[in-house]
Amino acid sequence: MRGTILTFAVFLIASPGCAQTADDPFSSPLFESREAIVVDFAEFAVIPDSDGEPPRIMHLANEPVSERLFVNDMTGPFYTVSYDGGTVTAYLDVDADRWGVGVESGSRERGVQSFALHPEFGQVGSPGYGKLYTWTDTDNTAPTPDFVSGDGQDSHDTVLLEWSADDAAAASYDGGPPRELIRFEQPFGNHNGGQIGFNPLARPGDTDYGLLYVGIGDGGSGGDPLNLSQDLGRGFGKIFRIDPLGSNSANSQYGIPVDNPFAGDGDPNTLGEIYAYGVRNPQRFAWDPVNGNMFLADIGQNIVEELSIVTRGANLGWNTWEGSFRFISRQAVDLTDQRGDPSVTFPVAEYGQLDPLLQPSSAASGVHVYRDGDIPQLEGLVLFTDLPSGEILYIDADDLPNGGQAPIGRVLLDDEGVAKTVLEIVREKNADQGRPPATRVDLHLAAGPNGEVLLLNKHDGVVRMLVPDEDR
Numbered sequence: 417m418r419g420t421i422l423t424f425a426v427f428l429i430a431s432p433g434c435a436q437t438a439d440d441p442f443s444s445p446l447f448e449s450r451e452a453i454v455v456d457f458a459e460f461a462v463i464p465d466s467d468g469e470p471p472r473i474m475h476l477a478n479e480p481v482s483e484r485l486f487v488n489d490m491t492g493p494f495y496t497v498s499y500d501g502g503t504v505t506a507y508l509d510v511d512a513d514r515w516g517v518g519v520e521s522g523s524r525e526r527g528v529q530s531f532a533l534h535p536e537f538g539q540v541g542s543p544g545y546g547k548l549y550t551w552t553d554t555d556n557t558a559p560t561p562d563f564v565s566g567d568g569q570d571s572h573d574t575v576l577l578e579w580s581a582d583d584a585a586a587a588s589y590d591g592g593p594p595r596e597l598i599r600f601e602q603p604f605g606n607h608n609g610g611q612i613g614f615n616p617l618a619r620p621g622d623t624d625y626g627l628l629y630v631g632i633g634d635g636g637s638g639g640d641p642l643n644l645s646q647d648l649g650r651g652f653g654k655i656f657r658i659d660p661l662g663s664n665s666a667n668s669q670y671g672i673p674v675d676n677p678f679a680g681d682g683d684p685n686t687l688g689e690i691y692a693y694g695v696r697n698p699q700r701f702a703w704d705p706v707n708g709n710m711f712l713a714d715i716g717q718n719i720v721e722e723l724s725i726v727t728r729g730a731n732l733g734w735n736t737w738e739g740s741f742r743f744i745s746r747q748a749v750d751l752t753d754q755r756g757d758p759s760v761t762f763p764v765a766e767y768g769q770l771d772p773l774l775q776p777s778s779a780a781s782g783v784h785v786y787r788d789g790d791i792p793q794l795e796g797l798v799l800f801t802d803l804p805s806g807e808i809l810y811i812d813a814d815d816l817p818n819g820g821q822a823p824i825g826r827v828l829l830d831d832e833g834v835a836k837t838v839l840e841i842v843r844e845k846n847a848d849q850g851r852p853p854a855t856r857v858d859l860h861l862a863a864g865p866n867g868e869v870l871l872l873n874k875h876d877g878v879v880r881m882l883v884p885d886e887d888r
Contacts, residue, residue, distance in 0.1 A: 441720065441741055441751055442768030442821050450825035453793045453810065454835045460870065460881040461501035466491050470851075472521075472874040475530045475611065476862035481538025482585045485865070486548075487872075487879070490527030492519045496587075499865055501879070508579070508589035510550055515593055518556040520572045524858075526553040529574070529609035534660070535618070535626060538584050543661050544626060546581035546591065551612045551630065553602075561601035562667050563651035565635050565642050569603040576612070576630065576670075578660060597660060597670045600651060604636025610698035615710075617703050623675055629691065630656040631698035631712075638746050639717060640735035645694050648678065649685040653734060655698065655712070655726060657691035665689070677729030694732040694760070699803065700860060701726065702783040704813055705867070711764075713780040713800050718746050719770070721780035722763035723800050723811070730761040739766040740819045755819060765811045767802075767821040779803040781860055785813055788867035790884050799827065799861060799869060806838035806857025806873070830885075838871060845876040 463471045472490035476497075479486060484496040492511030495504050510528055511519040521527030530551045536544030557573050577594035602608055610631025618624035634640045634653035645653025662671015672679050672688040679688035697715035704711070710726040720739030724732050736742065740762050741749035755762045769778045782800030789795055797810040808827035817823035828835040843853040854875035862870040869882040 440768055440770050441739075441749060441754075442766075442771065444822075446767055446771045446773055446821055446824060447826045449822050452826045452828050452835065454828045454830050455791055455793055455882050456830045456885045457841075457871070457880050458883050459878050460864075461485075461487075461497045461504055461879040463487060463489065463495055463504060463877045463879065464493075464506075465877060466493060470875050470877045472527065472858075473872045473877070473879065474528065474860065474874075476870055476872060476879070477531065477533050477613075478863065478865050479533055479537055479584075480865065483865070486531070486533060488528050488531055488550075490529075490874070491521045492517075492528060494531070494589075497879070501881075505587055507587075508548075510552060510577075516556070517552060517575075517577070517594070518554045520553040520555040523605060525606045526572065526608055528552045530611045530613070530631075532612045532614055532628060535614050535616075540584075546584040547660070548579040548581065548589075549597075549612060549628060549660060550577045550579065550594070551575075551609050552577060553608050557601070559596070559599055561599045563598070564601045565603040565644060565652060566650065567603055567642055571602045571605045571636070572608075574600040574602055574608050576660075595669070597658075598630075598656075598667075600632070602635065603642065606636040607633030607697045608636070609633055611700050613701065615703055617705060617708055623673075626659065626661065627673055628656075628658050628660050629701065630658065631695070631701065632656060633697045634695070634734065639743070640696065643735065645696065645734045646731075646736060648683075648687060648690060648693065651687060651689070653693060653695050654687075654690050655692040655695065655701075656689040658689055691728060692726050692730040692732060692761075694730075694734045694736075696734040697779075699779070699781040700783045700800075702785055702861075702863075704785040704798070705787050706785075706813070709785075709813075709816075711783045711785065711798055711800070713782045715779040715781075715803075716766075716769065717743065719749050719768065720766050721769060721778060721802070722766040723780060723783070723798070724761060724763045725816075727761065731759060733757075733760045733762065736760075737762070739763050763819050764816045765809075765821065765824055766819055767809070767824055773805070774802055774807065775804045775856060777804050777856075782809075784861040784863060784869050786867070786869060787813075788869075790868075791882060794827075794869070794882070801859045801861060803859055804856040806842070806859040808838065808859070808861075808871075838873070841880075842873055842876050842878075845878060849876065851876075
């Protein structure tokens with residue numbers, strides 16, 4: 417049941433006496449009003465090192481026909497994992513010389529950002545058969561970009577690529593070079609991209625079936641200095657929704673769905689690809705399998721992290737708003753007139769970056785809506801994370817809050833009767849591996865083949881699964 421109490425390991429706990437800055441809209445500490453949920457976990461799979469370093473695991477996706485999970489290392493390698501986690505097989509290296517992609521993974525925020533399998537990946541004879549999409553930073557900036565920031569700077573490019581396997585069930589990729597669908601010229605080195613993915617709830621005949629959602633950062637630097645996120649004529653700071661098998665885009669390499677909110681409105685300064693806008697660094701999104709709500713975790717500037725509902729045509733506020741507060745600068749938000757614009761979709765939950773429990777570089781990620789039923793403590797919860805600290809957070813999926821951090825609870829891991837953070841678990845694994853202890857987690861969530869919660873990190877190569885108590 418929720419609120420299970422166990423012996424707690426030592427970790428930082430915010431107390432009411434921990435002072436925060438006067439401009440902090442969340443002066444009370446996180447988790448002050450909700451007990452921690454403690455759940456069991458198991459090591460599910462181990463992903464190989466990359467050049468002697470732990471793999472920078474970014475994303476995981478299910479392929480139900482061949483009963484495999486696909487997972488990527490941010491530096492380029494892809495692997496498949498059997499449903500029992502026991503067999504890990506090299507599938508594709510996006511950075512191999514033969515492909516000419518040139519993955520740019522020289523910093524924490526650059527590399528293979530995300531990938532998606534077409535929902536028809538394993539269906540022989542279908543248009544999407546064997547098709548894998550990657551969202552990748554590249555140092556090859558020679559090709560002409562489709563989307564530019566307008567200021568002429570080009571740190572690197574981010575490209576959406578389509579890979580077509582000849583045999584989708586093959587142990588390793590057996591297709592040819594990728595086809596390029598979209599290219600962004602990035603003005604700065606950070607905020608390059610986020611998740612890409614197909615709506616797993618859509619079925620053949622649904623208007624959303626086979627349409628790819630693409631999370632696109634605001635171009636980087638800080639504060640969106642080029643004011644791109646609110647500009648409907650620029651691709652940055654947006655959620656795109658495209659048909660990767662279509663051809664009615666400006667470059668004829670993908671399709672723009674006719675039911676997109678700005679498609680066909682006759683305004684040449686508005687992009688038809690846009691599904692939602694006003695995002696800063698959209699890390700992860702997921703759909704609620706019960707009611708179809710699409711949740712997005714978006715990294716804030718220096719003060720507010722947010723979890724929002726994404727709807728058709730929604731303006732999520734950035735860079736006019738940081739969460740529920742008007743954005744002033746990298747150091748300040750306006751604490752008056754909270755949520756004061758009815759045209760903006762404000763977060764369902766948000767938390768302060770300055771909370772003593774978190775690391776200074778806190779960042780929202782996630783996301784998983786738990787409807788599996790095997791772990792009663794988690795049933796009906798939206799799970800998301802603070803990426804660097806590795807904290808697992810939750811809100812109620814069926815009683816959504818209206819912003820703020822009071823409704824947010826915390827999930828801890830049961831390690832032989834001791835409640836621990838993910839960071840503590842990773843550090844203990846590092847000790848077993850003979851590695852220095854990680855200073856952060858870089859925690860993402862993914863869904864297993866039956867709705868299980870999988871924990872991904874960049875510091876020990878282990879994919880972990882949350883499990884019922886008796887399954888440890």
